[in-house]
Amino acid sequence: MERLKPVDMVIVGGGWTGLLMATEITTRTSLSVVVLERGGAARAPAEYAAQMDELDYNIRLRLMQNIADETITHRHSNGERAVPVRQYGSFHPGTGVGGAGEHWGGVSNRFLPELFILDTYLRRKYGFAKLPENLAVQDWGVTYEELEPYYWRAEQMMGVGGKAGNLGGKLIEGGNTLEGPRSHEYPNPPHRMSYLMSLFQKASLDLGYHPYPIPTATLSQAYTNPDGITRPACLCCGYCSRYGCMIGAKAQPSTTLMPLLANKKNFTLRTGSWVRRVMHRDRKAEGVSYIDSSGKEILQPAEVVVLSSWTLNNARLLLLSGIGDPYDPTAGKGSLGKNLTHQVSHGVHLFFDKPLNNFMGAGGLGLGIGDFEGDPGPDVAPGVMAGGAIRVTSGGEGPISSFGRVPPGETKSKWGSEWKKVALNWYDRAGEIMAEAAHLAYRQNCMDLDPTYTDKFGDPLLRLTLDWTEHEKRQAAFITKIEVSLGKAMGAKIGGIARGVRDHYDVTYYQSTHVQGGVIMGASPERSVVNPWLQHWRVPNLWVTGGSAFPQNGSGNPTLTILAATYRAADAFVGRYVKKPGALA
Amino acid sequence: MKRREFIALPAKSLGGLLVYTLAGIPIRLMAQEGTVRLPLRFFKATEATAIAAACERIFPSDESGPGAKEAGVIIYIDRQLAGPFGRDRYRYTKAPFVESVPEHGYQGKANPQEIYRDGLRQLGEDFADLDAAKQDERLRAIESTAFFRMLSTHTIEGMFSDPMHGGNAGRIGWQLIGYPGPLMSYRDEIDKNYGQPWRRKPLSLEQVIGRPVKGWEDERD
Numbered sequence: 001m002e003r004l005k006p007v008d009m010v011i012v013g014g015g016w017t018g019l020l021m022a023t024e025i026t027t028r029t030s031l032s033v034v035v036l037e038r039g040g041a042a043r044a045p046a047e048y049a050a051q052m053d054e055l056d057y058n059i060r061l062r063l064m065q066n067i068a069d070e071t072i073t074h075r076h077s078n079g080e081r082a083v084p085v086r087q088y089g090s091f092h093p094g095t096g097v098g099g100a101g102e103h104w105g106g107v108s109n110r111f112l113p114e115l116f117i118l119d120t121y122l123r124r125k126y127g128f129a130k131l132p133e134n135l136a137v138q139d140w141g142v143t144y145e146e147l148e149p150y151y152w153r154a155e156q157m158m159g160v161g162g163k164a165g166n167l168g169g170k171l172i173e174g175g176n177t178l179e180g181p182r183s184h185e186y187p188n189p190p191h192r193m194s195y196l197m198s199l200f201q202k203a204s205l206d207l208g209y210h211p212y213p214i215p216t217a218t219l220s221q222a223y224t225n226p227d228g229i230t231r232p233a234c235l236c237c238g239y240c241s242r243y244g245c246m247i248g249a250k251a252q253p254s255t256t257l258m259p260l261l262a263n264k265k266n267f268t269l270r271t272g273s274w275v276r277r278v279m280h281r282d283r284k285a286e287g288v289s290y291i292d293s294s295g296k297e298i299l300q301p302a303e304v305v306v307l308s309s310w311t312l313n314n315a316r317l318l319l320l321s322g323i324g325d326p327y328d329p330t331a332g333k334g335s336l337g338k339n340l341t342h343q344v345s346h347g348v349h350l351f352f353d354k355p356l357n358n359f360m361g362a363g364g365l366g367l368g369i370g371d372f373e374g375d376p377g378p379d380v381a382p383g384v385m386a387g388g389a390i391r392v393t394s395g396g397e398g399p400i401s402s403f404g405r406v407p408p409g410e411t412k413s414k415w416g417s418e419w420k421k422v423a424l425n426w427y428d429r430a431g432e433i434m435a436e437a438a439h440l441a442y443r444q445n446c447m448d449l450d451p452t453y454t455d456k457f458g459d460p461l462l463r464l465t466l467d468w469t470e471h472e473k474r475q476a477a478f479i480t481k482i483e484v485s486l487g488k489a490m491g492a493k494i495g496g497i498a499r500g501v502r503d504h505y506d507v508t509y510y511q512s513t514h515v516q517g518g519v520i521m522g523a524s525p526e527r528s529v530v531n532p533w534l535q536h537w538r539v540p541n542l543w544v545t546g547g548s549a550f551p552q553n554g555s556g557n558p559t560l561t562i563l564a565a566t567y568r569a570a571d572a573f574v575g576r577y578v579k580k581p582g583a584l585a
Numbered sequence: 586m587k588r589r590e591f592i593a594l595p596a597k598s599l600g601g602l603l604v605y606t607l608a609g610i611p612i613r614l615m616a617q618e619g620t621v622r623l624p625l626r627f628f629k630a631t632e633a634t635a636i637a638a639a640c641e642r643i644f645p646s647d648e649s650g651p652g653a654k655e656a657g658v659i660i661y662i663d664r665q666l667a668g669p670f671g672r673d674r675y676r677y678t679k680a681p682f683v684e685s686v687p688e689h690g691y692q693g694k695a696n697p698q699e700i701y702r703d704g705l706r707q708l709g710e711d712f713a714d715l716d717a718a719k720q721d722e723r724l725r726a727i728e729s730t731a732f733f734r735m736l737s738t739h740t741i742e743g744m745f746s747d748p749m750h751g752g753n754a755g756r757i758g759w760q761l762i763g764y765p766g767p768l769m770s771y772r773d774e775i776d777k778n779y780g781q782p783w784r785r786k787p788l789s790l791e792q793v794i795g796r797p798v799k800g801w802e803d804e805r806d
Binding site for chain 1: 642643644645647649650652670673674675676677678679681683685686687688689690691692721724737740741742744745746747749750758759761762763764765767768769770771772774775776778779780781782783790793794796798800801
């Protein structure tokens with residue numbers, strides 16, 4: 001093994017949080033920072049323009065990690081044999097500089113204040129006896145109010161467009177009046193409105209709901225952020241989620257962070273570097289070992305190690321390195337690997353009389369209602385303790401994926417002349433109303449190392465044990481009811497369930513890339529892996545950023561919260577840890 | 586050396602046909618006559634003929650507009666199978682292969698090349714020579730197989746993917762449905778045309794960005 005010169009900080013993963021950490025540290029300190037990214041170099045917008053191809057990028061998923069090299073295994077319950085996810089379905093891990101931050105859709109909502117204290121909130125409201133069986137939700141150890149300044153920094157960095165609904169407690173119509181209080185109006189105004197959005201707006205107002213523009217990091221106008229990075233307005237080209245932006249209008253690490261890092265003398269980026277272990281001794285991380293692009297094994301010693309390698313790989317690296325107590329769901333002991341959550345992404349198909357021009361749009365271009373986002377309360381939805389952001393989006397639909405959606409009962413066959421005629425008739429008249437709903441944590445949903453399957457280097461794969469409970473099925477049924485009433489008010493024919501919660505968790509169709517937990521944050525070292533500043537409880541010179549820290553998943557999309565928590569971690573690192581290295585809590 | 590295999594296709598599937606659709610109404614124009622021989626990358630000529638015939642039953646050329654034949658779907662499938670997709674370069678293929686619940690999807694060992702070769706046996710050597718009703722009967726009998734699911738998915742992909750991949754010849758699939766291609770900007774259109782079809786003569790990615798683009802199947806892996 002080749003041993004390199006020690007550096008101050010090594011960061012594993014060059015996605016949103018790894019590069020944000022690197023930007024903060026190299027800008028505010030003189031520490032030397034090395035980022036190890038196992039994928040390729042950053043792509044320029046012109047390169048993304050040549051990738052506006054639905055087949056290769058939306059269907060063959062060329063921007064994602066090559067699943068042939070490494071995947072995860074899945075089983076529905078403890079005691080079952082897990083099998084590998086052999087082709088991507090329910091979520092899409094990114095790779096290369098920028099990671100999933102390159103191919104995301106840009107939706108940039110905050111989480112509701114109650115999510116951060118969900119355990120306290122639910123116990124106070126319902127009492128222990130009325131909570132779902134085996135519920136394992138926890139407080140985050142950080143409150144919405146503490147996170148608010150960092151939410152604002154992340155919104156400015158990306159240039160989020162939207163309309164505030166709650167400015168310091170003052171409710172403003174047209175924004176999301178049901179969100180937590182904001183200190184500032186959004187940095188940019190909302191986007192223009194598509195036809196589908198206009199139908200949703202009218203319908204939701206007619207039903208007495210509170211529609212608001214989904215906050216999005218695809219710029220509604222040209223914008224220069226506080227770091228001096230200028231990006232152009234989004235052109236609504238429709239090649240957004242699962243693609244990189246061809247003009248840099250969507251906030252991506254490659255366009256918002258890499259330009260700041262490129263000329264820093266204390267920053268080094270090594271692509272093609274596949275980290276396999278965190279080296280550690282006596283509660284101190286000593287660096288990481290990795291395989292470089294030529295296949296050589298390398299040791300990078302460092303004073304501080306930061307894991308920013310996406311939810312699942314963060315947990316896997318800690319398990320492979322033997323850092324922390326692996327969670328045992330039977331005994332309810334250990335913390336590493338617990339509180340795995342995904343998301344209740346549940347929707348219905350809608351069919352319209354008139355064409356939607358559904359190829360136009362942007363990942364986060366849409367409207368939502370906040371009315372059912374948090375706990376709907378027993379009067380509205382008995383037995384449902386977490387709702388979802390119900391939305392329509394004009395994300396830009398490709399012809400392959402949108403062809404063939406027809407209302408139920410219109411044709412028996414899924415091929416042949418009759419089907420073709422019906423499918424042509426309905427092309428561009430099919431939409432979706434969707435909820436990104438919260439997913440509560442349960443004792444039985446967790447991750448550990450698989451005993452059978454390995455990656456290309458022979459390391460065990462991560463094994464997910466995950467299934468829906470009755471609570472998620474009640475959530476889905478409740479959400480369906482609201483979605484159907486909205487769909488009808490939009491003048492649409494109602495089709496079947498789109499994505500959605502079915503009997504069991506299903507890895508074959510896309511739900512969202514919002515997989516969380518495993519390395520959760522919290523206020524106590526017994527019940528969490530990292531402290532509220534994302535510092536490892538037991539190994540103070542090890543920090544773990546990203547969605548792995550979420551004790552449970554919220555309603556809406558996670559990226560903004562992930563970035564806010566990372567800004568807060570970087571602040572604590574620069575303001576406190578650098579002056580006095582050691583445990584912050 | 587392996588003998589090169591060719592398939593003969595109608596000349597109109599090479600991009601000369603101008604079918605321009607507004608608001609989903611297909612307009613058929615006269616195409617060029619004759620056939621063109623195209624080299625195959627994966628299939629033997631007889632195999633390609635059988636698969637092409639099956640695709641034509643899945644997405645037929647009929648009174649509602651052109652189909653798999655005119656779009657050259659067989660060329661698309663042939664290239665996908667010869668490329669990294671066909672050899673499962675992007676699927677986790679480590680053993681053990683065990684059957685599992687439907688929520689875990691296809692867990693088999695066979696790659697798309699092998700699934701097609703097996704599917705060809707199911708179609709039968711005489712498939713291309715059967716009449717349409719007999720062909721439909723045989724396809725209905727295998728509707729629930731991995732092969733048929735793949736074949737029907739690939740037929741739609743071959744109809745509507747960018748012409749760089751070998752199908753959608755002359756952007757005929759896009760013309761059929763009124764998809765304009767990767768046009769770059771709808772900023773001035775997104776909040777207009779409410780309920781009105783916005784249709785333009787489609788452009789391919791190469792035409793839009795003004796330089797040649799290669800599909801994954803044409804890159805060295």
